[in-house]
Amino acid sequence: MEKLNNQLKFLLEIDKVKGILRQSVVMGDTTRQENDAEHSWHMAICALILQEYVELSPINMERVLKMILIHDLVEIYSGDFPAYSEYSIEEKEKKELESANKIFSFLPKEQQKEYMNLWLEFELCSTNDAKYATVFDRFQGFIQNIESDGHTWRKFGPSKEKVEERMRPIAIYAPKLYKNIIYAKMEEYIKLGIIKLF
């Protein structure tokens, strides 16, 4: 049962995702940073509950959920690159690709190929399923941040331009979510001077 043993090794290795901390904190406790496993779980439920607002068709929800569940496994080795921090995109892409090769190599050949391709698809954001998943990657981070009174924005003080760029997938593919949730909150934090106009 070498195949099963390798699959088991993969399932044990990914436990490490529970120790990869994001900038966002859990609601009601600004001292406890959310980890990638919690983020992925929450993002998957957002993707299920808010489907009616996403203007992408057709999508395959099973593929979307798979993509969401595995999209942050690479951070086991590369770590998290905080969205509003300064980093080299080339370095991020290089590190994450190396990490993806490493984590998926635990799996038997066919699954290795399937999950590597799913991760690449998410990264390239080239298909409906990947765009759908990206909307909720941004959305979950957004609501987590809002509920901790803009914790991440207060820390990094991003420009309006940078926040808009980050939220663009929501604006394009789920305009009702953008209009009713994202836009109003952004305006509020701009007025507070936490999101910077200049």
Add this chain to the structure above:
Amino acid sequence: MEKLNNQLKFLLEIDKVKGILRQSVVMGDTTRQENDAEHSWHMAICALILQEYVELSPINMERVLKMILIHDLVEIYSGDFPAYSEYSIEEKEKKELESANKIFSFLPKEQQKEYMNLWLEFELCSTNDAKYATVFDRFQGFIQNIESDGHTWRKFGPSKEKVEERMRPIAIYAPKLYKNIIYAKMEEYIKLGIIKLF
């Protein structure tokens, strides 16, 4: 947008799952208990990766994943009833049903019905999809426990009978997983006297 507001309230409320602690600990740190969000995320990936070993057909993976992602939301209000602790089954069922009614009532009527039914289906374990999800509820707990050197078993000292009963869904619906992973490890911990024969 009252509907969207209610959906958003639900998505914010379920953040509390990240604070519901299980008996199992994360691997490599026996001081940090795993929470329900991490468990659900890990269980979903186990369910995807080990599909070939489950002798249940047909199954609908999208439904299975939904069921897995929401199966522990009730514990936000009812708390976790540890598998090997002593508790009243009637009390557990009563508390969890009340909790399910409470958490899913945040959702609009149609989704409330859909997710309440999915949760009930999981609890009753009456369909292929629910049985499939149950296999991985037990399996994820098992590997988490094994990787922390039987942390939960050391704490509760369960009988062989009780562990076998807990693992029965795996024995019945995924006998290859039972034979190659569960059975051997159980024998090992029986020999160590951690799982009790009498």
